[in-house]
Amino acid sequence: MYDRARPFAARVRWAKKETRDTSTFALWIEDEAIRRQYTFSPGQFNMLSVPGIGEAAISISSGPEDGPLLHTIRVAGNVTSAISGICASNIVGMRGPFGNGWPMQEVEGKRLIVIAGGLGMAPLRPVVRHLIKSGMGHGTDERPVLIYGARSPRDILFRHEFQSFGRLFDVHITVDKADPHEHWKGRTGLIPPILEEIPLHGPGTIAFLCGPEVMMKCLINEFMLRGMPAEQIFLSLERNMNCAMGTCGHCMFGPKFVCKDGPVFRYSEVRQFMAVQEI
Ligand SMILES: Cc1cc2nc3c(=O)[nH]c(=O)nc-3n(C[C@H](O)[C@H](O)[C@H](O)COP(=O)(O)OP(=O)(O)OC[C@H]3O[C@@H](n4cnc5c(N)ncnc54)[C@H](O)[C@@H]3O)c2cc1C
Numbered sequence: 001m002y003d004r005a006r007p008f009a010a011r012v013r014w015a016k017k018e019t020r021d022t023s024t025f026a027l028w029i030e031d032e033a034i035r036r037q038y039t040f041s042p043g044q045f046n047m048l049s050v051p052g053i054g055e056a057a058i059s060i061s062s063g064p065e066d067g068p069l070l071h072t073i074r075v076a077g078n079v080t081s082a083i084s085g086i087c088a089s090n091i092v093g094m095r096g097p098f099g100n101g102w103p104m105q106e107v108e109g110k111r112l113i114v115i116a117g118g119l120g121m122a123p124l125r126p127v128v129r130h131l132i133k134s135g136m137g138h139g140t141d142e143r144p145v146l147i148y149g150a151r152s153p154r155d156i157l158f159r160h161e162f163q164s165f166g167r168l169f170d171v172h173i174t175v176d177k178a179d180p181h182e183h184w185k186g187r188t189g190l191i192p193p194i195l196e197e198i199p200l201h202g203p204g205t206i207a208f209l210c211g212p213e214v215m216m217k218c219l220i221n222e223f224m225l226r227g228m229p230a231e232q233i234f235l236s237l238e239r240n241m242n243c244a245m246g247t248c249g250h251c252m253f254g255p256k257f258v259c260k261d262g263p264v265f266r267y268s269e270v271r272q273f274m275a276v277q278e279i
Contacts, residue, residue, distance in 0.1 A: 001037060002023050002033070002037060002189070003035045004095055004096065004098070004245065005245060006085070006095065006242075007047070007049050007055075007093035007095050007097070008029060008030070008031055008034050008093070008094055008095070009029075009030040009031070009046075009091045009092075009093065009095060010027040010028060010029050010030065010069075010091065010092050010093070011027065011028045011030055011064070011089060011090070011091050011095040012025055012026070012027060012028075012087065012088050012089065012092065013026040013027065013068055013093070014026045014068075014088050015086070015087070015088060015240075018072060018157050018158065018159075019155050019156070019210050019277065020154065020155075021074050021075050022072060022073065022074040022075075022119065022157060022220045023072070023084055023260075024061060024070050024071070024072045024073075024244045025068055025069070025070065025071050025072075025073060025083065025086075025092075026046075026068035026069065027071060027092065027094065028068070029069070029215070030091070030201070030245060035079060038069075038097070039064070039097075040060050040062075040064060040084060040096070040097035040101070041064060041097075041101040041102070041104065041126075042063065042064065042101055042102050042104060042124075042126035042127045042130050043059070043099065043100070043101035043102035043123050043124075043127070043236060043263070043264050044059075044096070044097040044098060044099045044100075044101045044226055045057050045058060045060060045090070045097065045098055045099050045128065045244075045263065046058055046060060046062055046071065046095065046096030046097055046098070047081060047095040047096055047098065047241070047244050048071065048073075048079070048092050048093065048094055049079070049092065049093035049095075050079060050082040050092060050093070050265070051093065053078050053079055053082045054078055054079045055079060055093070056077075056079035056080055056083075056096075056241075057087065057098075057238075057241040057244060057259070058071045058072075058073055059071070059072070059122045059123035060126060061123070061125050061126065061128045062126060062128030062129070063123075063125070063126045063128075063133060064084075064126065064130055065129070065130065065133045065134070066129060069147045071122075072119070072122040072157065072158075074095075074119050079209075079223045080195060081095065083249065085122075087165070087241075088242065095244065096244070098245070099244075099259060099260070099262060099263050099264070100260075100262060100263075100264055101190060101264060101265070102123075102124075102127050102208055102234065102236075102259065102264050103234060104127070104130065106206055106234075107136060109133070109207060110204055110205060110206045110232075111141075111142045111143075111144060111201065111204060111205050111206070112127075112131070112145070112206055112207075112208065113144070113145045113147070113195075113198065113200075113206070113207045113208070114127060114128065114144065114146045114147070114169070114208045115146075115148075115149075115151070115191060115207065115208070115209045115211070115219055116146075116147070116148050116209075116210050116211055117148075117149045117191060117208075117210070117211025117212055117215045118149070118150060118151065118155070118157075118211055118212065119157070119211075120193075120209075120211035120212075120236070121157045121158060121210075121211035122157070123150055123210055123236055123263075124208060124236075125158060125161075126208050127208060128146060128165050128168075128169065129135055131144065131168060132164075132165070132167065132168050137146060139223030142199075142201075143169060144168060144169050144170070145169060145170045145172070145198055146162075146165055146169040146170070146171045146172070146194065147172045147173075147174075147191055147194050147198075148162070148171070148172070148173050148174075149155065149173075149174045149175070149176070149190065149191040149211070150173075150174075150175050150176075151175065151176050151177075152176065152178060152179070152182065152195050153175050153178050153182045153184040153186075154171065154174050154182065155175070156175070164196040165271040166185065166196070166207070170193045172187070173186055174186070174187040174188065174189055174190070174191060174194060175187070175188055176189075176190065177267075178220065182233070185242045186260045190215075190218075191211075191215060192218050192219060192241055194253075194255075195214070195219060195222050195223075196222065200204065200226050200227070200228055203229055203232060205228060205232060206232045206233075206234070206235050207219075207223060207228065207232065207233045208234065208235075208236075208264075209233065209234070209235040209236070210236040213237075213239075213274075217274065220233060220267055222236070229268075230266070230267045230268035231266055231268045231269035232265075233266070233268075234264055234265065234266055234267070235264070235265060235267060235270075235273060236256070236262070236263045236264050236265075237253060237257040237258050237262055237263050237265060238263065239251040239252075239253060241258070241259050244257070244259045244260075245259065245260065246259055246261075253270065253273055254270070254272070254273035254276075256270065256273075257270070
């Protein structure tokens, strides 16, 4: 097994602008031996680096059955700006994959509700693609649900894919607000009112959430009020990361390492820490 503490070279095969501040990069692992060994599951992330600038945790936004290894990056600071300036055929550093990923084994026989806010769609896109490709999620009486919220119509990620996601999922898209010149004919408003309209059946339902923490807390309240067990709610958390291997302690969340024990947690595991401000 290759050493996940050491960056290896990944070549940018192509880059695609998704929105004004977010682009998707297809990366190709240069070393053949590493490329053969490299596998990942939905919800895992890589540490991407630019020499002399630094390293950032970036979720894998492609499905495990997809060809290219995709990363969808929003410009936030030094590393993400540097990567965004990299053109096709140039090299970035990569370490990974890290993290536990979404518990796909828990989905079998249950009705899945996937809820993403903003860039939270990046680590959830592999779940959706994996379910569609593997045939999982087809076995329940009710269709799985995908709810996605973006700031505005022009901030919608993977815009042209939602129609194909609709083959398996009941898809609901909303935007916080839309300017009249954007000719948005879809829904406007926050995500929680959409969830209120969806019937829930307690233990037969499982939820995967990723987005701003304030959004996830609000959705968790709604799930809990309607009797959904805390064990059936999973959320992906984001904290500043350094080693990504559970040694440096940068990403500690209470006693948990977000990099190693997460980033996906069962709500029942972390609810006591989520109630504490600034943890
Ligand atoms: C598990 C996990 C998965 C992730 N997945 C993704 C993903 O798929 N895509 C993605 O884009 N991000 C993802 N992130 C977030 C990403 O790792 C962070 O945003 C990371 O800090 C970016 O590194 P950076 O060097 O570009 O930004 P940093 O320099 O670390 O900046 C981070 C923060 O500081 C602020 N900041 C930076 N410079 C300035 C400045 N000059 N003035 C004011 N504020 C400033 C930024 O707004 C930002 O909020 C993920 C994080 C985790 C933990």
